[in-house]
Amino acid sequence: MKCGLCLPHCPTYRLLASEADSPRGRISLMQALAKGELGTTSRLGAHLDRCLGCRACESACPSGVRYAQLLDASRTLMRQQMGTKQVWKRLLEPLIRADRLARWIRVYAVLERLHIPTLLRMLPVPSVQRTLSLARQLNPRTTRPGGLYPSATPTGRLVQLFTGCVAPHVEHSLMQAALNLLHHLGYAVEVPRGQVCCGALQRHNGFEDEADALCQENRAQTRKSRAECLITLASACHLELSEHQASELPLLSIVDFLLDLPTEQFPVLSPLPCKAALHVPCSAREDRSQELLGRIPDLELVPLPENSLCCGAAGSYLVMQPELSRQLGRKKIKHLKATGARLLLTTNTGCALQFRELIAEAGLTIEVLHPAELILRQWLGQAGGFEQG
Numbered sequence: 001m002k003c004g005l006c007l008p009h010c011p012t013y014r015l016l017a018s019e020a021d022s023p024r025g026r027i028s029l030m031q032a033l034a035k036g037e038l039g040t041t042s043r044l045g046a047h048l049d050r051c052l053g054c055r056a057c058e059s060a061c062p063s064g065v066r067y068a069q070l071l072d073a074s075r076t077l078m079r080q081q082m083g084t085k086q087v088w089k090r091l092l093e094p095l096i097r098a099d100r101l102a103r104w105i106r107v108y109a110v111l112e113r114l115h116i117p118t119l120l121r122m123l124p125v126p127s128v129q130r131t132l133s134l135a136r137q138l139n140p141r142t143t144r145p146g147g148l149y150p151s152a153t154p155t156g157r158l159v160q161l162f163t164g165c166v167a168p169h170v171e172h173s174l175m176q177a178a179l180n181l182l183h184h185l186g187y188a189v190e191v192p193r194g195q196v197c198c199g200a201l202q203r204h205n206g207f208e209d210e211a212d213a214l215c216q217e218n219r220a221q222t223r224k225s226r227a228e229c230l231i232t233l234a235s236a237c238h239l240e241l242s243e244h245q246a247s248e249l250p251l252l253s254i255v256d257f258l259l260d261l262p263t264e265q266f267p268v269l270s271p272l273p274c275k276a277a278l279h280v281p282c283s284a285r286e287d288r289s290q291e292l293l294g295r296i297p298d299l300e301l302v303p304l305p306e307n308s309l310c311c312g313a314a315g316s317y318l319v320m321q322p323e324l325s326r327q328l329g330r331k332k333i334k335h336l337k338a339t340g341a342r343l344l345l346t347t348n349t350g351c352a353l354q355f356r357e358l359i360a361e362a363g364l365t366i367e368v369l370h371p372a373e374l375i376l377r378q379w380l381g382q383a384g385g386f387e388q389g
Contacts, residue, residue, distance in 0.1 A: 002027065006057035011310045011328055012050050020047045023057035023067055030074040040081040048074060050324060052317055053204050054282040054310035072203055079206035130322035134353055137170050144168040145175055146193040155186040159257075160227040160249060162218075164237045165197040167349045171233075177376040178233055178254055184379075185265060192221045200240035201315050215246035223248040231257050233370065234349045235284035236315065253284075254372045255292050255347065269378040271297035276374075277341035279332075279355070280307040281348035282314070289347060289371045296378050304344070305335040313350035329358045337364060344368045 006023045007013050013022035020029065029047055032038040048071065057067050145163055161178060168175055182189045196218060199211035218241065222230055230249040232238040238253050240246070258266070278301055280287050293301050312318075312328030332355070336344060344359070344366055346352055355368050369377075 003062070005062060006060045009056040009060040009308070011052060011054060011056070011312075012324065014309075015324065015327060016050075021050050026051055027065075027067070027070065030070050033074055033077060040078050045078055045082070048078065050321060052282070052310045052312070052314040052328075054314060056282070056308060056310065059285065059308075072206075072208060075204070075206035076208045077206075126322040130325070131319045134318060134357060137353060137356060145179065145191045146195075147191060149179055149183060149189040149191070151182075151186050151188045152184050153186045157186060158188045158190060158227045160190045160192070160222065160225050160230045162198070162230055162232045162237060162241065163191060163195065164234050164349065167234055170353060171349055171370070174233055174370045174373055177370070177373040178231070181254075181258070181372060181376050181379075182231075185261070185267075190225060190227055192225075194221055198237040198240040198246065199244070200236050203240070204315055211240075212244070215241075215244045218246045219248055222246075225249060229257070233347075233372070235281045235287065235347045236350065239283045253347070254370075255288050258372070258375065259288055259292055266295070267375070267379040269296050269375065271299075272374075272378055273298040273300075274343065275300040275302060275339065275341045276343035276345055277302055277304045277336055277339045278307075279304045279311065279344060279346040279351060281346060281351050282310050284347055287347060289345060292371050292375065293345065296374065302339050302341065304332065304339070306331070311351050311354055313348070313354035315350055318350060318354060325354070326358070329354050330362075333358045333362050333364070336366065337362070342366060343374070345371050345374065347371060 002024045004022075004024050010022050013019075019025040026047060029038065029044060033040070033044065038044055051071060053068060053071060055068050058065065061067070145161070145168065151157065159182060161182070163175060179189055194217070196214050198218070199214035202208075202214065203211035225248075227249055229252050230241070230247045232241065232251065232253050235253070238251065242251055252260070276293070276299060278290055278293065280289075280303070290301060290303075293299060309331075310328060311332045312325040314325070318325050336355075336359075344355055346355065346368065347370060352368050352370070359366050359368065
């Protein structure tokens with residue numbers, strides 16, 4: 001099916017106006033690759049790697065073509081055939097395992113004290129420059145949550161929290177907000193120390209075997225749990241865990257979990273008379289954040305214009321395609337500035353990284369938060385405050 005109805009919805013086609021960088025063109029390239037009609041060349045790889053994997057084409061396709069599956073399979077085939085020619089993708093693997101990332105962050109902190117990253121930023125290599133720029137958001141002093149966190153009241157209710165691999169080091173306040181919300185709602189929280197990455201970054205970079213292995217690890221540890229459900233914070237992790245059945249527990253985003261609470265259990269929220277923009281990540285097209293945030297009195301919530309187009313974060317795309325990523329992100333910042341919003345709300349860690357960097361670059365003072373963080377903040381205002389644990 002190559003009708004081309006997807007073309008206007010593809011961010012890279014809109015930017016580059018190249019058929020080879022459109023869903024239809026890439027499907028043709030994938031077919032030729034699978035049939036052996038095209039060899040695995042860097043030129044072919046470039047067209048596939050420039051795809052964000054945002055799936056906007058899937059939503060637009062009248063025939064329901066499963067483009068994302070084709071893309072992941074083709075990238076895996078490319079990696080298998082190219083071998084060492086794609087060493088840079090193999091370098092991703094140690095950086096996106098939850099058990100290894102903390103060590104890399106500590107190493108980076110030491111290098112930072114020696115001013116080595118400052119020197120490396122002078123290298124005329126866009127991927128290196130972008131990686132080091134984003135690394136400023138890492139907090140080497142934070143630790144990944146792990147263990148059992150008791151509830152504020154002995155209700156006997158237990159949930160498990162999926163923290164992911166990157167979020168604990170760049171969105172520590174979100175981890176704390178989630179733990180606090182669940183704690184004061186009467187839930188004990190389990191964060192298995194053996195919890196691993198969801199596998200999304202591996203899968204989308206051609207390491208499907210590694211991604212499947214991570215899914216099996218997460219499935220095994222949820223099988224052992226007595227928790228009611230597994231709660232996710234990042235939309236990309238939720239999508240990966242859901243699509244690949246990586247949890248033996250019922251899977252709920254923190255947004256859905258809060259909305260599904262009985263009315264009498266939902267916290268009373270303080271008014272917030274300000275304007276906030278809501279960003280809908282590509283990995284959360286059915287996101288219910290608007291409904292949740294609508295419970296905050298006096299909050300003026302506006303959709304970020306062109307929410308249907310990717311912000312350019314897209315997992316590792318941030319550093320693998322830095323120039324295209326920035327172009328897409330700067331369009332979003334322009335729209336955000338025009339809204340006059342003081343807050344930007346998003347449920348995706350990668351999107352938050354992208355927005356925080358580009359907001360600072362534009363000289364704006366707009367805070368980026370997860371909806372759960374804002375809910376806790378307004379609950380704190382009503383309840384008089386409590387210490388974050």
